[in-house]
Amino acid sequence: MNHRVNPIDKSYFAGERRDGDFTVIGSVVQRSDVLGHVTGRTEFFEDLALPDMLHLKMYRSERHHARISGLDVTEALAVPGVVRVLTHADIPNNLYTPLKLIGVGPDDEPILAEDTVRYLGDPICAVIAETEAAAYEGVSRVRVDYTDLPAVFDVEEALAEGAPLVNEYQGQNHFIYEGHHCRRIRFGDVDKAFAEADHVFEWRYQSAPIEQAPAETTGCVVVPQADGRLRVHSDTQACFFTLDNTALILETPFNKLRVVGGTVGGGFGGKVDVVVEPVACVGAMLTGRPVKFVYTRYEEMQVSSPRAAERIYIKDAVMNDGRITGRKVTLYVDAGAYARHSPYGTTKAAAHLPGPYSIPNVWADCHCVFTNRTPSSAMRGFGVTIGDFALETQMDRIARELGMDPLRLRLINAYRDGDMKAHRKIAEGTALVEVIQKAAEMVGHELPDAYRRMSSTHREGR
Amino acid sequence: MGSQIVSLVVNDQRREFIARPGTSLLSALRESLGLMAAKRGCGQGTCGTCTVLVDDRPVMSCLVAVETIEGASVRTLEGVARGGELDEVQSAFVDGFATQCGFCTAGMIMSAEALLERDPDPSREDVVEAISGNVCRCTGYASIVAAILDAARRRRDAASSGGDAPAVPAGSEAADGAGVR
Numbered sequence: 321m322n323h324r325v326n327p328i329d330k331s332y333f334a335g336e337r338r339d340g341d342f343t344v345i346g347s348v349v350q351r352s353d354v355l356g357h358v359t360g361r362t363e364f365f366e367d368l369a370l371p372d373m374l375h376l377k378m379y380r381s382e383r384h385h386a387r388i389s390g391l392d393v394t395e396a397l398a399v400p401g402v403v404r405v406l407t408h409a410d411i412p413n414n415l416y417t418p419l420k421l422i423g424v425g426p427d428d429e430p431i432l433a434e435d436t437v438r439y440l441g442d443p444i445c446a447v448i449a450e451t452e453a454a455a456y457e458g459v460s461r462v463r464v465d466y467t468d469l470p471a472v473f474d475v476e477e478a479l480a481e482g483a484p485l486v487n488e489y490q491g492q493n494h495f496i497y498e499g500h501h502c503r504r505i506r507f508g509d510v511d512k513a514f515a516e517a518d519h520v521f522e523w524r525y526q527s528a529p530i531e532q533a534p535a536e537t538t539g540c541v542v543v544p545q546a547d548g549r550l551r552v553h554s555d556t557q558a559c560f561f562t563l564d565n566t567a568l569i570l571e572t573p574f575n576k577l578r579v580v581g582g583t584v585g586g587g588f589g590g591k592v593d594v595v596v597e598p599v600a601c602v603g604a605m606l607t608g609r610p611v612k613f614v615y616t617r618y619e620e621m622q623v624s625s626p627r628a629a630e631r632i633y634i635k636d637a638v639m640n641d642g643r644i645t646g647r648k649v650t651l652y653v654d655a656g657a658y659a660r661h662s663p664y665g666t667t668k669a670a671a672h673l674p675g676p677y678s679i680p681n682v683w684a685d686c687h688c689v690f691t692n693r694t695p696s697s698a699m700r701g702f703g704v705t706i707g708d709f710a711l712e713t714q715m716d717r718i719a720r721e722l723g724m725d726p727l728r729l730r731l732i733n734a735y736r737d738g739d740m741k742a743h744r745k746i747a748e749g750t751a752l753v754e755v756i757q758k759a760a761e762m763v764g765h766e767l768p769d770a771y772r773r774m775s776s777t778h779r780e781g782r
Numbered sequence: 783m784g785s786q787i788v789s790l791v792v793n794d795q796r797r798e799f800i801a802r803p804g805t806s807l808l809s810a811l812r813e814s815l816g817l818m819a820a821k822r823g824c825g826q827g828t829c830g831t832c833t834v835l836v837d838d839r840p841v842m843s844c845l846v847a848v849e850t851i852e853g854a855s856v857r858t859l860e861g862v863a864r865g866g867e868l869d870e871v872q873s874a875f876v877d878g879f880a881t882q883c884g885f886c887t888a889g890m891i892m893s894a895e896a897l898l899e900r901d902p903d904p905s906r907e908d909v910v911e912a913i914s915g916n917v918c919r920c921t922g923y924a925s926i927v928a929a930i931l932d933a934a935r936r937r938r939d940a941a942s943s944g945g946d947a948p949a950v951p952a953g954s955e956a957a958d959g960a961g962v963r
Contacts, residue, residue: 350876357884358872358891360819360859367818535823535831535885535919585821585885586919617824 332754353583364583365553366614368541374403376603376613377455379445379462380623381437384473384692385484388435388444390465396447399461401454403607406446408432410602412571415489417659418594421564428489429658429695431569431598437466438486438657439692441623448603448611471692475631475652478691486657486690495655495663495688502688503670505649507742508681510637513646517637521718524633525710529626529654532699536585538624539614540596542604545578550601552579556594557587565594570601577601589698590624593660628662628696628703629654630669632710637681642724642732646681647674651707653688656695661702662688668703674742675711676752677733678779682742727756731771736779750776788848792817793861807843807851808832811858819859819888823917830916833889834858840896842915859888862895870936871895871929878929882920889916894930902938906931 330342356362379396393405408414408430415427433444447458470484477483478493486493497503514520540554556562559579567574584591596613603611615624630653637646651669655662666688673684696702715733719726734752741747753776760767774780789798792815799814808825811817811834820843823831827845834843835857862869868876871894881887890913897904897912904912909930918926 351879351881353884354876354879354881357881357887358859358868358875359863360817360888362884363818364821364885366822367812369813369816369818533919535829535883535917536821537823584883585823586883588919617826617828 332751362583364536364585365539365541365555365581366536366612368553370541370543370610373541373610373612374448374450374603374607375452375455376406376446376448376600376611377452377459378443378599378613378619379447379459379464380619381433381440381442381444381466382464383437383466383468384440385469385471385486386437386466387469388433388437388464389467390463391445392463393445393447395461395463396458399449399454399458401450402447402458403450404448404603405458405462406432406448406599406602406606407444408434410606411569411598412602413569416565416569416594416598418561418565418592419659419661419664420568421561424659424663426489428487429660436469436488439694441619441694442657443599446599446603446613448607473691473693475629475654475687475689475691478689479652479687484692486692490659490690493690495659495666495690497663497667497688503667503684503686505670505673505682505684505742507683507744508646510646510648510681510683513637513681514635514648517645518640519638519721520635521638521714521721522633522635523714523717524631525706525713526631527627527629527706527709529629529694529696530699531621531624531626532586532588532590533621534584534586534588534590537615537617537620538591538596539612540600541610541612542597542600543610544604544608549576549578550604552577552581552597552601554579554581554597555584555587555591556581556597557584557589557591561592562594562597566597566601569594569598570605588700589627589702590620592698593625593695595624623694625656625660625695625697627699627706628656628665629693630706630710632707634710634714636714636718638718638722640722642719642722642729644677644679644718644733647677647679647683649673649682649684649686651684651686653686653703654693654696655688655690656693657690658695659688659690660695660697662696665696665698665703669707671743672704672707673711675708675715676735676750677730678735678739678747679733679742684742725767727760727765727767728771731756731767731774734774734776736775737777739779752776786849788852790848790851790853791855793857801848803847803849805848807834807836807841807846807848807856810848811843811856817858817860820892821885821888823885828917829886830889830893830913831886833892833916835892835896838896838899840893840912840915857892857895859891862891869895870940871898871933874929874933874936875926878925878932880922880925880929882918882922886916886918886920890918890926894933897930898934898937902934902941904931904934 449455821831823829
């Protein structure tokens with residue numbers, strides 16, 4: 321063993337779990353999957369050779385927002401090797417939303433488009449063929465007549481009066497949270513804080529969608545079993561979530577499906593939506609043969625759901641000594657054309673505000689907005705990371721405006737155990753002060769005594 | 783032009799199979815020969831997950847029409863562990879935690895094998911250059927580069943001690959349970 325093991329400072333855990341004598345943390349444990357990886361014997365879903373397997377490829381919308389006025393698959397069906405073309409009429413329960421499993425509605429997304437497409441790449445019909453080449457050829461022969469509808473690509477434009485309606489199942493261009501137009505935080509009185517502040521700073525932050533770009537693209541192989549069940553080999557990050565959602569879409573009992581998975585060639589959140597399994601299952605049911613549906617690299621980049629683009633306005637009331645006394649945040653999550661996981665992501669964004677700081681007056685409106693862009697969804701701390709980018713950039717800019725050390729600004733405002741947070745929960749188990757102190761020490765950043773003596777367990781002067 | 787019989791020496795064994803002209807080496811390995819270690823990450827020669835050695839040179843097998851390399855020697859990750867024992871590159875990847883999701887690993891190891899065969903003592907820059915066509919989306923490059931340098935050291939040490947030293951040094955964690963097949 322010639323690699324370095326980081327020493328763990330156990331002093332913080334003294335008194336816990338046998339005096340912080342960790343059995344795994346700080347030691348070297350071989351990965352359980354590594355021998356498969358280095359010998360090439362790890363089985364990913366696509367490492368499955370079935371002689372009678374069919375290939376499914378998707379014809380997708382070439383418009384951002386349009387009515388489908390005609391769909392002609394005659395020429396596609398005439399391609400040698402093409403076995404079947406699936407349309408929305410073949411899907412038992414064509415309309416769904418993945419979070420219906422936890423009671424989130426409405427169903428707002430067709431598995432295959434019915435009369436309208438709402439983003440560039442919206443799936444319209446699936447060509448199933450004996451070979452991948454025949455399936456692609458079939459897709460190229462699908463003919464769709466579109467009648468373009470006005471499209472909207474900007475969150476604030478989508479919420480403006482007169483904007484085109486993106487998703488009629490939602491009924492308006494934002495998700496409704498228990499009767500409210502957004503997720504809200506109301507804590508204290510921000511307007512009073514702004515009136516009494518030494519400084520008021522307001523800046524705007526904007527991110528682009530971010531693609532997860534896993535090395536292995538999204539896909540599955542569905543194998544019909546002799547007992548009538550379907551065995552689904554998938555690279556989903558969420559086997560049971562996929563199983564349950566697929567069963568609802570197929571209108572079949574859960575025990576008619578068996579998902580084989582758990583080996584994921586990179587996910588990063590991008591393999592949580594249930595997008596390939598349902599249509600591949602229908603293909604397998606209707607043909608009685610194994611069906612593979614795997615994204616091309618182009619599809620992975622163009623239509624797999626990225627991290628949402630966000631736009632965030634932060635307005636802060638700040639005193640000369642660095643205390644932030646009020647924070648007002650208006651945050652927009654671009655869900656794209658369908659809800660997917662964005663209502664949840666927007667809730668997470670609200671839950672994360674105003675950052676790990678104790679601010680006595682907080683006001684936030686967090687909007688989950690529908691636009692004619694690729695639906696966004698889960699990715700590595702979605703709803704939180706872009707907020708953190710905005711919040712921490714805001715902190716750095718305030719420090720610069722005040723001529724203050726950015727670490728001291730954070731230490732002054734860092735939450736402490738016992739503080740009332742904006743969500744009306746008492747903070748406990750906080751560690752930001754110690755983390756900043758330790759980080760400062762490790763990089764040789766000098767802090768005055770008063771700052772080195774600060775502690776998460778109590779606020780100085782309290 | 784119809785299908786034809788193609789003959790290759792794959793991992794030291796002569797293999798013959800029928801392929802249509804234009805069939806990629808990757809498809810032939812996976813679908814005709816059942817060798818699944820090489821992966822299709824992009825199918826367009828940009829990610830390197832399908833890297834194998836053709837006559838000792840690393841190539842992206844998704845871009846090679848199999849009929850154009852008739853008779854060539856092809857090495858895949860399946861052929862690396864000799865006699866059921868991990869070689870130096872594989873054991874260095876195990877010990878150095880140079881795998882995450884595992885999807886790029888086959889290509890990374892084959893690029894490393896090609897490098898170490900032509901240069902037993904590469905610099906860090908040489909290693910970075912050798913894997914520049916292999917994408918690790920989990921971004922584990924630092925540990926991969928370190929593992930390849932470690933593998934080079936292990937192989938040099940084994941050679942200088944007479945060449946009979948076991949591929950996996952006794953006492954290393956990888957020696958336990960690391961046997962394959």
